[in-house]
Amino acid sequence: MIKSKAQEKFRLAFFFIFILCLITAMVGLPRISIPLMVSYVAYLIVFPAVPTLKKLGLSHDISVVLVFLSLLFLVIYPVVRIVPVLVNEAENVQYYLPKVETYVTDNYKKVQEYVYEKTKYELPDGILTNAISYVKSGTTKVLLGVPTYLASILEWLLLVPLFLFFFLRDGSSFKNIVLNLTPNSIFERTYYLSHQLNKKIGDFIFAKFVEASIVGIIITAGLIIMDIRFSLLLGITAGVTNIIPYVGPLLGAIPALLVVLAEYGWGTTLGAMMLLYIIANAIDIFLVFPILVSKIVDLHPVLVVISVILGSQYFGIVGMIVSIPLAAALKLIIIEIYEETYQAR
């Protein structure tokens, strides 16, 4: 009996060291861990297709290959068509920025005069110059970074499909290896919790992906119909920023607002564009969100706002996007511990 207890302690220590090593490796090797995470997200999005095919009587390997090939087929054509347009638009942005800048400075001066007339308070110039230099440095950073991005994207183009394929094929056997390593004394709890976490985060990512693509597609289509410049870039921006709760839709609308104001001034185009953004977000808020997302992440709005702010403080935009699933995971773990300590006994 004493021997078995010592062995159990050893197993526990081994298991936690194993998990810790995995986490450190993920944090320490971003060149591998980022494509791994991207392919994991892709895996969560396409995996439900595999059981559906298996139900039709196909073997595991064949259904995985089918899903993988159809995904490649579906992804490659749009990417080949969209990427040149996107690159073209991104290149044009840098020539377009001065126009926006002069427009913004002119209007800021007008506002300054107006406020001074009314309240005798002079708005400082610092706000504007700070904002402009921030945006400028941000965009040039992005534009200068393009070659390195391209290099890493080429690497991703090879790695992500590879990882994705093996996630699809061997995901369950990897899970079984980890489960076999899990010590007896914490097995049931670990299995249950990891399953809950995985399911919640997977559902959340899937729902957010669908939500962002719906909003992105509506806005891109609307902007293309209205024949507004940079429609694709603006649509994708709106889709991506839509992932951030509450602030995201506003963030996504700002660039479009600036472009339209600088190009067309105050007029019908601006009204139409704002209407488009309002309609897209209304569809999101009243149709997509209640059906898809709200049931998955039942976080209180206050908690959502706090986690978004904390995320943005430490990790910027990425932090804002990642903060919600992390907060949901944390909540699940805390509830589990709470019930373990207070209710079970």
Place this chain on the structure above:
Amino acid sequence: MESYEKEMSKALKDGGDVPHKINISILKYFWQANPITGQKSSSIPRFLRNSKVLKNFSDYELKILVNFMHQRKFDAGEVIFNQGDLGIGFYFVFSGYVTVFADRYDSESDSEKEKQIAGLEKGDYFGELSLLQDRNIRNGKAVAKERTQLLGLFKPDLEDLINLHPIVAAKLLQSISLIVTDRLMMLTTELKRVKYKLDKVSGKKSD
């Protein structure tokens, strides 16, 4: 299966009847004993075949079920779960011996005391309620008495099974509900008897 072989060889030796028709089970025996497929197939489906709970499963369905189960090894004296733990696992005893303890009223000390209530050996099962209940709390403590191997099916596995093989999952849930309803019936009759006795006792007192 060996028994059939012995039976036949005995019949041949003694000059008794040997069946003229090929019977399916002997074919199956040769199929399972053949060197190509024989090594791969584990003994787990055959073990489950003998379980009374899974008697309405076909061989193919058992094979599917086995893919969703986990083999867990416990040393002698190791606790499988404690009373009050959150339970998600339904276990079969594959080998070894498991003792179940629960808190019962102890007349000597007039308090609750841990007492052995059951011993489970190869082929027995326990923890079936955890698959049905939303938040199952274990109402006993299970300890491996010797080196024990258990086959466990856990809630996440059941969810996957429902998604992938609804028929197998339905059969499993049917079997588990059969166990549970049987137990419920037993409890109801027991309760009736106890109530009857209690009424009788209290009736005598009031007289």
